[in-house]
Amino acid sequence: MNFGRSLLSHRNSFFSSKLLKPVIYCNIRNKNKASNFFLIKWNEYFHASTYNRQEATGTPPPPEGFMPGVANSKLIKHTHEEAIKDPELAKAGVSLGETKKMNLFQSINDAMSIALATDETAIIFGEDVAFGGVFRCTLGLAEMFGRDRVFNTPLTEQGIVGFGIGIASVGHTAIAEIQFADYIFPAFDQLVNEAAKYRYRSGGQFNVGGLTVRAPCSAVGHGGHYHSQSPEAFFAHCPGLKIVIPRSPIQAKGLLLASIRDANPVIFFEPKILYRAAVERVPIVDYELPIGKAEILKPGKDVTVVGYGSQIYILENAIQMAEKKIPGLSCELIDLRTILPWDEDLVVESVNKTGRLVVAHEAPKTSGFGAEIAATVMEKCFLRLESPIQRVCGWDTPFPLVFEPFYTPDMIRCYDAIINSVEY
């Protein structure tokens, strides 16, 4: 599956193929005369208008990266039948509805379109939102709902979130976009000191439940320090906020609609690597999925494996590998979905059953959300634990560009942790 191809063929694509000119590429690793050959080819390239298409060493990485494991994931609902079989969707009353093939950014777009259509006070805003957003999540919404309701803001994250709080403070619905989660920090004050405390400090007179802040998060393969971070734990330390991270298009649509309609301010982090990589049959109707509820994606009896967002697919593969390595091993995979308030009951119940816990996330280990899960499980499952809780996380360094494959909690590290947990 070449996600690059589907990416480039997408109409109106922000990351257009037009600039990706065909090129004859020489192998400069072939050191004999490599330099000369290289020069000639460069010159040919710069002076020629057309060439037969040949593969270069690679295609330019799209900003949202590639995630090859997702397409074959058993957790992805590839067919209409799989999609509507989901018990939560059935409960939400959508089992009879139609489904449509959507990737993550399309399902988010669909959710926002429904939010605007069903709530006349709802507005969407942020940097570069009007032309569709740099990840295409707001594509067509300005045209459909007007520039009064879907608009570009000046480049100021604290302004964007503060503006959103203002909108919500008088009972309207604000859907704010922060272009990258890495850039949410100028708005930290507005989120932590204002949005989170609005209800409490007014004795319940006021609230900003109408505020939802969306932001693309997590690794993409080439994002370096400032296009890769997963800042959920900073906000998880802040009572009053809710934090949601979806894993797939179906999940994203239902969770985003629930976030927008939730009576509390919600930060909705979207794993940007899934924008195009994750494709599902998504119900076209209006539906919500529960906030604060984790989901058991694969029941098991020997070890509980907890993650969220794009990490879920890495854990899925790690579990497959571990279960193959140890015949009879049965792992339970849980998608937390909501980071705050997190579903303690479900995780505790699971660990009380399995006696073992592995938690994985991309954010650095120290004070990452895994620490909170581990501490709670220690308190509530102490006598049931068979082995030390394993945390598989980013190292305690900034997110490093060229070392990304060594930094993120990849399949092998998660597999290794599962084995360590089981063989302790």
Added chain:
Amino acid sequence: MLARTVFVGFRTANSFQWTKRLLNVTSQAFQSFSKDDAKGEKVHFPGATQSYFTDKMQFIQSIDPISTYRVMDKEGKILDPAQEPRVSEDFAIKIYKDMITLNIMDLILYEAQRQGRISFYMTNYGEEAYIGSAAALDNDDVIFGQYREAGVLLYRGFGLDEFMNQCYSNEQDNGKGRQMPVHYGSKELNFQTISSPLATQIPQAAGAAYALKMSGKKNCVMCYFGEGAASEGDFHAALNIAATMKCPVIFFCRNNGFAISTPALEQYKGDGIASRGIGYGVDTIRVDGNDVWAVFNATRTARQLATDENRPVLIEAMTYRIGHHSTSDDSSAYRSKTEVENWKRLDNPIIRLRKWLENKNWWNEEKENDFRSETRKEILKSFSRAEKLRKPSLTELFNDVYDQPTSNLIEQKKELKRLIEKYPENYKLIKFKNEGNDL
């Protein structure tokens, strides 16, 4: 309705000379109680000591737009000979050559990214005249950039290899491969390392300038940013603190018309970024950012104001971003290709300087062709060298988080070593220096 009573009478008022300096107002608040003059009674509130009371209710809705200083026109013709900088042939040629080199480097690295050979790139197309600002500085002046100022580094002597090594994140990259391409930095050249977040460098520049002042050095800080970044709170904080603390800093705004897709007209409603400088009590000038001599002259004078009088200065250089925002952007989604082509053709800073040089008989077609071809070769050679080098040692993943590695990092490094030894097939070590053996 308040709007009906609005008085819009400041358009022709000469008293609103933006470049006019304010008087020294220190401790005049109490004097003003007794010193009423022909203009009437002076305001005695501590927050506005230069104001007079009036019985006319006037809302200021607009002021005269700030003019744009220009030395030469689009054809490279000097408008006022007195404004022509007295520079040597070598000096002018150096600036021109750097503009060309930057342009060719952009072309090559942009295409290299399209081929997947480097992960990301940002071009300087259309804005090359900002090199004139670098030419007006002293090498000991400290620079805080945004991310589209590679030409400043080039002017200071950053080598082609250094650019290429950074873009290739290889073992010779000053930044040790940790940041995305174009995040250059050079301690040796007094160029603080670029970070992606916008506007964060602006208050930092004020702080660095204050420290320079305290150290008694006759140097200033140069801070670059775009008109989009000027919407961030950091910009406003920076100008205000620089003014109140009398910091020798030059704020250089490259107003290139776009913040990714957002045009300047959606970014602000005031008179550009320059009008804000006045509000903060910062000496301000707007210049034609495609006129390298206007940029040079303004920066040279700004530097004097900063170093001699500890006055922060704001320069708004008006230009046009010919390139896409970055390799992640296709600007045809939000602006017409014709518009871009017209700018490139009709108001090109490189061509403008070339015409000026040719008028002086300092440059010609032959020199142009020779220099371009030689530069292209040099860049490609450097590119090829950088591509062949390995990535930094894996130990660099854990270094520099703190001055000394902390216990958690030491333990995590050991853990990575264990994983690599246990699962060697999982890690592509061959392209890294020492292949992980030094962990």
